[in-house]
Amino acid sequence: MPTDDLILVKRARDGDQRAFQTLVERYQRKVYSVALGMLRDREEARDVAQEAFAKVFKYLDHFKGDSSFYTWLYRITINIAIDILRRRGAAKGEHVELDENIQMDSAEANIGALGTRLGTNPQKSLLRKELAEKIQEALQEVPEKHRAILLLREIEGMSYEDLARTLDIPKGTVMSRLFHARAKVQKILSTYLELDEAKSGLGGE
Amino acid sequence: MPAAANCRVFGEKLSSFVDGELPASERISVERHLASCATCSSRVADLRAGSGLLRIGLEMRADEVDWRDFTKGVMARIASEPVPFAERWRVSLRELFTYRRGMLATALAAGVAIIALAPVLLRSPAGPNGYARQTMAVQSVSTNPDAHVAPVVMAGADGNAIIWLVSHKHVLEGKAPSGESDEVDNGTGRPLKVDPERKQGGEL
Numbered sequence: 001m002p003t004d005d006l007i008l009v010k011r012a013r014d015g016d017q018r019a020f021q022t023l024v025e026r027y028q029r030k031v032y033s034v035a036l037g038m039l040r041d042r043e044e045a046r047d048v049a050q051e052a053f054a055k056v057f058k059y060l061d062h063f064k065g066d067s068s069f070y071t072w073l074y075r076i077t078i079n080i081a082i083d084i085l086r087r088r089g090a091a092k093g094e095h096v097e098l099d100e101n102i103q104m105d106s107a108e109a110n111i112g113a114l115g116t117r118l119g120t121n122p123q124k125s126l127l128r129k130e131l132a133e134k135i136q137e138a139l140q141e142v143p144e145k146h147r148a149i150l151l152l153r154e155i156e157g158m159s160y161e162d163l164a165r166t167l168d169i170p171k172g173t174v175m176s177r178l179f180h181a182r183a184k185v186q187k188i189l190s191t192y193l194e195l196d197e198a199k200s201g202l203g204g205e
Numbered sequence: 206m207p208a209a210a211n212c213r214v215f216g217e218k219l220s221s222f223v224d225g226e227l228p229a230s231e232r233i234s235v236e237r238h239l240a241s242c243a244t245c246s247s248r249v250a251d252l253r254a255g256s257g258l259l260r261i262g263l264e265m266r267a268d269e270v271d272w273r274d275f276t277k278g279v280m281a282r283i284a285s286e287p288v289p290f291a292e293r294w295r296v297s298l299r300e301l302f303t304y305r306r307g308m309l310a311t312a313l314a315a316g317v318a319i320i321a322l323a324p325v326l327l328r329s330p331a332g333p334n335g336y337a338r339q340t341m342a343v344q345s346v347s348t349n350p351d352a353h354v355a356p357v358v359m360a361g362a363d364g365n366a367i368i369w370l371v372s373h374k375h376v377l378e379g380k381a382p383s384g385e386s387d388e389v390d391n392g393t394g395r396p397l398k399v400d401p402e403r404k405q406g407g408e409l
Contacts (some may be wrong), residue, residue: 111248112253129265133262179216181257
């Protein structure tokens with residue numbers, strides 16, 4: 001049975017670097033995936049993930065253990081990624097929209113296309129790789145805060161309660177942001193599938 | 206209500222339904238609606254398919270990373286980076302204000318209560334300066350300049366002070382019985398005028 005996160009944190013705080021390494025090995029893939037989903041750039045995602053772990057180690061004394069270790073770790077990861085996105089936006093002279101009341105276009109196109117083409121188990125589909133690439137592209141069209149929620153839910157499988165705690169927002173906002181983020185991504189994927197079908201002249205794979 | 210009209214009501218809930226995050230009563234009403242609405246059932250199928258895609262896509266990318274090297278990088282980094290004091294405080298305060306508001310509010314309320322009660326708590330019952338005061342402490346002993354006495358203060362074993370007023374004249378006479386010209390103030394070297402009429406001591 002794997003050692004509990006909080007026990008490892010305590011050991012790491014007492015100077016046991018091996019305990020901290022176990023935490024890094026436990027979460028590194030997921031932290032990297034969240035960072036990659038936020039930024040899309042592999043090098044940047046790697047840097048963000050490493051920085052998140054370094055920061056967590058530095059401030060281990062501030063972690064009181066009244067929330068899960070992983071919610072704290074993801075919170076730090078998301079904050080670093082959002083800082084980078086803001087810097088990116090500022091460098092390009094773009095305004096990065098972070099308003100949570102942003103009106104997202106949730107009009108649906110081609111309802112059921114995704115489900116029909118992929119079934120409930122997308123791993124069996126030949127379209128899997130293609131759409132998996134496309135979905136990362138589609139994610140960049142979603143505002144940062146909505147994107148963060150979707151990633152934490154899909155990659156870590158966080159409960160709405162943990163999402164609310166991690167991002168310091170009400171549970172109702174979690175529900176609403178998830179809905180809008182998914183609607184946006186699905187619209188992009190459905191449109192892509194429609195174009196794909198039109199191109200090939202086929203209704204299926 | 207016809208199924209199509211219900212779609213608008215259920216639309217936003219479908220995402221939470223797929224995540225298993227709806228309360229039982231709402232989940233049952235969504236399930237009932239899905240049984241009669243092909244469009245919403247298709248939406249649910251889309252949501253499930255899309256959800257798997259995102260995870261798979263990012264896992265594929267994660268497979269390309271050399272994780273041993275990544276771990277090594279993190280461990281090397283934590284061994285080399287000291288924490289700047291200001292940064293430590295900044296993060297600590299951010300953590301406090303963002304995630305420990307309850308504790309902060311309690312501490313603030315306690316602080317306000319203490320400040321409000323402070324005047325009452327600090328008002329100690331001061332005794333009168335006269336004979337009725339329970340405890341008295343010798344702060345200083347001085348004599349009138351023209352009184353021919355020298356105070357000698359000794360601490361008693363029970364905390365009391367014993368004060369002796371020694372007649373200057375008597376001491377000086379004992380040392381130099383020959384007369385006024387030999388009376389010298391200890392320490393200053395100035396001649397000391399002795400008024401034989403002045404008998405009282407000084408004040409506490």
